[in-house]
Amino acid sequence: MATPLLSVSSLTIGIRRKGQPDTVIVDSLSFDIQKGERFGIVGESGSGKSLTLRAIADLLPKGVEVLSGSIRYDGAELIGMPAAQRRKLMGPEIAMIFQEPMTALNPVVRVGEQIAEGPRRYLGLSKQAAAELAIEMMAKTGIPDPARRARAYPHELSGGLRQRIMIAMALSCGPKLLLCDEPTTALDVTVQHQVLRVLEELCADSGASLAFVTHDLAVVNQTCTDLAVMYAGHIVESGRVAEVFSDPRHPYTKGLLDSAPDFDQPDRELVSIPGFPPNLAARPSGCPFAPRCQFAVEACTTAMPPTDEVAPGHFAACFESARIFEGAAA
Ligand SMILES: Nc1ncnc2c1ncn2[C@@H]1O[C@H](COP(=O)(O)OP(=O)(O)OP(=O)(O)O)[C@@H](O)[C@H]1O
Numbered sequence: 001m002a003t004p005l006l007s008v009s010s011l012t013i014g015i016r017r018k019g020q021p022d023t024v025i026v027d028s029l030s031f032d033i034q035k036g037e038r039f040g041i042v043g044e045s046g047s048g049k050s051l052t053l054r055a056i057a058d059l060l061p062k063g064v065e066v067l068s069g070s071i072r073y074d075g076a077e078l079i080g081m082p083a084a085q086r087r088k089l090m091g092p093e094i095a096m097i098f099q100e101p102m103t104a105l106n107p108v109v110r111v112g113e114q115i116a117e118g119p120r121r122y123l124g125l126s127k128q129a130a131a132e133l134a135i136e137m138m139a140k141t142g143i144p145d146p147a148r149r150a151r152a153y154p155h156e157l158s159g160g161l162r163q164r165i166m167i168a169m170a171l172s173c174g175p176k177l178l179l180c181d182e183p184t185t186a187l188d189v190t191v192q193h194q195v196l197r198v199l200e201e202l203c204a205d206s207g208a209s210l211a212f213v214t215h216d217l218a219v220v221n222q223t224c225t226d227l228a229v230m231y232a233g234h235i236v237e238s239g240r241v242a243e244v245f246s247d248p249r250h251p252y253t254k255g256l257l258d259s260a261p262d263f264d265q266p267d268r269e270l271v272s273i274p275g276f277p278p279n280l281a282a283r284p285s286g287c288p289f290a291p292r293c294q295f296a297v298e299a300c301t302t303a304m305p306p307t308d309e310v311a312p313g314h315f316a317a318c319f320e321s322a323r324i325f326e327g328a329a330a
């Protein structure tokens, strides 16, 4: 198989304090993103989705660091790469879109100029050419009257338009990997739909791969080809979206699907998963989901289940998966 565009292997993220054991937040995460793939990362609040994306973009918050593991971009190791070399990847190769565009946009610079900044710096375009590209990118994201809107300041635009500006900005240098952290959560559902469609179309046109963090399964269903389900810093299940959604093999994924409003049956009753995710400072030994899992047996509380390939390209980390989902004897 061709080299994945992104290969994350045994990535462990946490907090290191002198004289104390490390606090592990994201534990030994492994996944690949192929060229052109749209990879969703789902999980409850606090499961480590944002930190995973931020580790890829070298934007971890102060005090949080990669403790071990590897992140390879197009075959090149990013962990330990000199900062100057790594920074050069951000923009032309890897770009990131955040949940709240107001925090990422400069309030006193016209949006067209903000979009043009990357192409001027990274692609060496003239002021005029970069301004034209900015308007072209705005048009591609479906912003009406882009030449006029390019002269607006962020606060003069609606939330949906601002998020389109963020997409235009992120894609302006033609990145091969776009990292999105809950890019539409702040938008109302109709606008969310439109923005996701734009994102999907533009990635398909340019061949860019997408790593897309969300807690919303319907969004993953609409936007992604593949997904990983995270629970308390672990990937508990991964595979093609259609397969994992129709044939989940981890009780947590099953619980999430049962608790989500059904995409086809909006009136269906919601079932929520009882209990809360573990306190990361006092992780249970064994499977982190065991305390909330109705199928847990003794082994689940003592050892971490290995990640098994339950079907080609479909992985789950559950001792009891076969018994629960295939009706096989334990
Ligand atoms: N700056 C920080 N300092 C210390 N701990 C942090 C920091 N940021 C996050 N954490 C810890 O890491 C855990 C995972 O955080 P992360 O932001 O990756 O979660 P998430 O899955 O993106 O959640 P959400 O859906 O709420 O955005 C949090 O529960 C928190 O305990």
Ligand SMILES: [Mg+2]
Pocket: 049, 050, 051, 181
């Ligand atoms: Mg987050």
